[in-house]
Amino acid sequence: xxxxxxxxxxxxxxxxxxxxxxxxxxxxxxxxxxxxxxxxxxxxxxxxxxxxxxxxxxxxxxxxxxxxxxxxxxxxxxxxxxxxxxxxxxxxxxxxxxxxxxxxxxxxxxxxxxxxxxxxxxxxxxxxxxxxxxxxxxx
Numbered sequence: 790x791x792x793x794x795x796x797x798x799x800x801x802x803x804x805x806x807x808x809x810x811x812x813x814x815x816x817x818x819x820x821x822x823x824x825x826x827x828x829x830x831x832x833x834x835x836x837x838x839x840x841x842x843x844x845x846x847x848x849x850x851x852x853x854x855x856x857x858x859x860x861x862x863x864x865x866x867x868x869x870x871x872x873x874x875x876x877x878x879x880x881x882x883x884x885x886x887x888x889x890x891x892x893x894x895x896x897x898x899x900x901x902x903x904x905x906x907x908x909x910x911x912x913x914x915x916x917x918x919x920x921x922x923x924x925x926x927x928x
Contacts, residue, residue, distance in 0.1 A: 799832060799853060799860055806858030814838040817848060822878030824901040829855060831863060831901070833878060840867040848873040850883070852901065864905045871895050879928065882909060886925045894921030 797812040818835035825831065832853040839846050850873065852864040871887030874894075878884070882898045883906060889895070893915040899906035912924040 797834075797836075799834065801855055801858070801860050803855075803858050808859045810853065810860040810862075812836060812851075818876060820876075820878045823881060824852065824878070824883070826881065832860075833876065833883065835873075835876060843867055848875075850876055850885075850906075852906075863901065866905060869899065869906065870897060870908060875925070877925070884912075884925060886921060889915075894918055896921050896924040 797814075797816040799810040799812065801808045812834065814836040816834060816836050818833070820833050821830040822833070823830050824833075834851045834853065836849050836851055837846050838849055840849070850864075850866045850869065851862065852866075854861050854863045869885055869887060871889050873885060873887055875886040876883050879898070882900055885897050885899065887895045887897060894917065895914050896912040896916075898909045898912065900909050901907075912927075913921050916924070
């Protein structure tokens, strides 16, 4: 749920519990899917924020899990391989649309590991925006 331009809240309601996690950053994407194969969906949230090592506001990816009725972060990433433009959940993976400093587009897939995301493969590299979008949106 987005409360304002700069505050979103993740809420988790079960039959017996209610939990919430405030996100005091602008959000640009929210999706769910089973990233770790345990049969329960994780929440993937795109936020715009700075980090200690990257002081410019940029798109980041946070992943949250339901742990016994409570929202718990699995990964609050500061960076993927390139400059993150967007992401989505596809068949147990995070598919990212990224650019490099030259403006070339990349589409990559990542799997959730013990800590954070691990690069699996590129679908396209150094492509045009149109070619990258085709690969990014492909099922």
